[in-house]
Amino acid sequence: MPHSTDPTALLNGIYAFIDPAQVRTDPDSCLNYGRDWTRLYAPNPLAVVLPNSIAQVQALVRYANEHRLALVPSGGRTGLSGAAVACRGEIVVALERMNQILDFDPVDRSVTCQAGVVTETVQNFARDHGLYYPVDFASRGSSQIGGNIATNAGGIKVIRYGLTRDWITGLKVVTGSGDLLDLNRGLIKNASGYDLRHLFIGSEGTLGIIVETTLKLTRPLCEPVVMVLGVPDLDSVMSLYHVFRNKLELSAFEFFSEPALGHVLKKGLHRPFDAATPYYVLIEFENPGQLHTDTALALFEQCAEQGWLADGVISQSEHQAKELWRLREDISESISEHLPYKNDLAVRISRAPAFLAEADALLTREYPDFEVLWYGHIGDGNLHINILKPTAMDHPAFVAKCGAVSEHLFGILQQYGGSISAEHGVGLTKKPYLHYTRDAAEISYLRAIKKAFDPNGIMNPGKIFD
Ligand code: 2HG
Numbered sequence: 001m002p003h004s005t006d007p008t009a010l011l012n013g014i015y016a017f018i019d020p021a022q023v024r025t026d027p028d029s030c031l032n033y034g035r036d037w038t039r040l041y042a043p044n045p046l047a048v049v050l051p052n053s054i055a056q057v058q059a060l061v062r063y064a065n066e067h068r069l070a071l072v073p074s075g076g077r078t079g080l081s082g083a084a085v086a087c088r089g090e091i092v093v094a095l096e097r098m099n100q101i102l103d104f105d106p107v108d109r110s111v112t113c114q115a116g117v118v119t120e121t122v123q124n125f126a127r128d129h130g131l132y133y134p135v136d137f138a139s140r141g142s143s144q145i146g147g148n149i150a151t152n153a154g155g156i157k158v159i160r161y162g163l164t165r166d167w168i169t170g171l172k173v174v175t176g177s178g179d180l181l182d183l184n185r186g187l188i189k190n191a192s193g194y195d196l197r198h199l200f201i202g203s204e205g206t207l208g209i210i211v212e213t214t215l216k217l218t219r220p221l222c223e224p225v226v227m228v229l230g231v232p233d234l235d236s237v238m239s240l241y242h243v244f245r246n247k248l249e250l251s252a253f254e255f256f257s258e259p260a261l262g263h264v265l266k267k268g269l270h271r272p273f274d275a276a277t278p279y280y281v282l283i284e285f286e287n288p289g290q291l292h293t294d295t296a297l298a299l300f301e302q303c304a305e306q307g308w309l310a311d312g313v314i315s316q317s318e319h320q321a322k323e324l325w326r327l328r329e330d331i332s333e334s335i336s337e338h339l340p341y342k343n344d345l346a347v348r349i350s351r352a353p354a355f356l357a358e359a360d361a362l363l364t365r366e367y368p369d370f371e372v373l374w375y376g377h378i379g380d381g382n383l384h385i386n387i388l389k390p391t392a393m394d395h396p397a398f399v400a401k402c403g404a405v406s407e408h409l410f411g412i413l414q415q416y417g418g419s420i421s422a423e424h425g426v427g428l429t430k431k432p433y434l435h436y437t438r439d440a441a442e443i444s445y446l447r448a449i450k451k452a453f454d455p456n457g458i459m460n461p462g463k464i465f466d
C-alpha cells in the first residue's frame with residue numbers, strides 16, 4: 001500500500017476495518033481523548049479510534065505500521081504523567097468499547113476481562129463473587145484495567161497487597177509489530193524463559209496495546225478499621241510506622257500534612273479531631289470481632305507517651321471509615337485547580353527518614369513562597385510532594401522554577417537510590433529526569449527492548465524516553 005500523508009486519505013483507509021462512526025475527529029473528542037489529568041499539554045490528535053475487538057486493534061496497528069502513524073493507547077486518562085497525551089498528531093486508540101468481563105474462575109480465583117473495563121467494575125465484580133481485587137486508588141471509578149497495567153498502578157493498599165503487577169496472571173497484547181501475544185495464560189508457575197508479561201506491565205503504551213488480562217482475586221478484608229492520628233513531625237510518622245507495623249498487619253499506612261488537609265476541609269470535609277497537627281497518619285487494619293482493638297489502643301497510648309502523636313480517632317463504622325479515608329483520598333482532586341507541580345518519589349522505607357529530612361530542608365529553602373504539600377503512601381516509601389502555583393504567577397515560569405528545583409531534589413534522591421516515579425509513570429512529565437533513576441547502560445537496554453516490540457517506533461513515541 002502506498003504511503004500517504006493526506007489525513008483524509010489516511011482516515012479513509014481506517015474505515016476499511018473500523019466503522020466510521022468509531023473514528024472521531026471532532027474538536028470535543030480530540031480534546032477529551034487527547035489529554036490526561038496533567039492538563040499541561042495541548043491535545044492535538046489526528047483522530048480518536050475506538051476499536052471493539054482484538055482483530056480491529058491488530059488491523060489498526062498493522063495499518064499504522066504501513067503508514068508510519070503514531071498510536072497513543074488510551075484508557076480512563078486519569079494518569080498524572082502525560083503518558084496518554086496525544087499532542088503531536090497521533091491517533092488515540094481508546095479501549096473503552098472493549099469493556100467486557102469475559103470469564104470468572106472460582107477455583108483459580110481469577111477474572112479475565114478486556115482492557116477497557118473500569119477498575120471499580122472489576123472490584124465490584126469480585127465483591128459480588130465473595131472475593132476482592134485489592135489494587136485501589138481514588139480514580140477507581142474512571143481508570144481502566146489496561147491503563148492500570150500500562151503504568152503498573154499502585155495506590156492505597158500496596159503495603160499489604162503489592163502493585164498491579166502482583167495481580168496479573170495473564171496478558172494479551174498486540175505488539176507494535178501487530179502480533180498478538182497471549183502471555184502466561186493465568187498460570188501461577190511458568191518457568192519457561194523470559195516473562196514478557198512483566199515487560200508490558202509499566203510500559204506506558206510504548207511496546208504495544210494491552211487488550212485483555214487475567215487478574216488474580218483474593219479474600220476480602222474482614223471488618224477493616226481506620227485510625228487517623230495527629231503527628232508532630234516526619235520522624236514521628238516513621239516511628240508510628242515501626243510500632244504499628246510490628247504488631248498489626250496493616251492494609252494501609254498513608255500520611256498527609258496539615259496544609260494538605262486544609263484543602264479537603266475547604267471542600268466540605270471535617271477535621272478528624274479538634275487538634276491540628278503538622279502531619280496525620282492514616283492506618284487501616286482488619287479487626288474481625290474487634291480482635292485487635294485493645295492492641296491498637298495500647299499502641300496509641302504507647303506512642304502518645306513517646307510524644308509521637310497528639311490525638312487520634314478510630315472508626316466505629318464502615319461509614320466513618322470511608323469518611324476518614326476521604327481526608328487522604330480527596331487531596332489530589334481538591335488541589336487540581338491550583339495546577340500543582342507533582343512529585344511521585346520512591347525511596348526504600350529504611351532510607352525514608354534521612355531522605356525526608358534532606359528533601360524538607362531543600363524544599364523549605366527553594367520554595368519559600370510556594371505552598372508545598374506532603375502526602376502519600378509513606379508505608380511504601382512513596383511520597384507525593386505537590387507544589388502549588390501561586391495565583392499571580394505565570395504557569396510557564398512556575399513550571400520552569402519547579403523543574404530547576406527538581407534537578408536538586410532528584411540529585412538527592414539518586415544518592416538514596418530512589419526513583420523519580422513510584423506509581424504515576426514517566427510519560428512526558430518525568431522524561432527529562434529518567435537518568436536520575438536509570439543509568440545510561442540501563443536506558444540503552446530499554447531502547448533495545450522497545451525496538452524489538454516496536455521496530456517502526458509507532459507506539460506512543462516520545463513517552464518515557466525519546
Ligand atoms: C494519590 O495517591 C494519587 O492520591 C495522586 O496517586 C497523587 O496528587 C498526587 O500527586
Ligand code: ZN
Pocket residue numbers: 155376377384423
Ligand atoms: Zn498515589
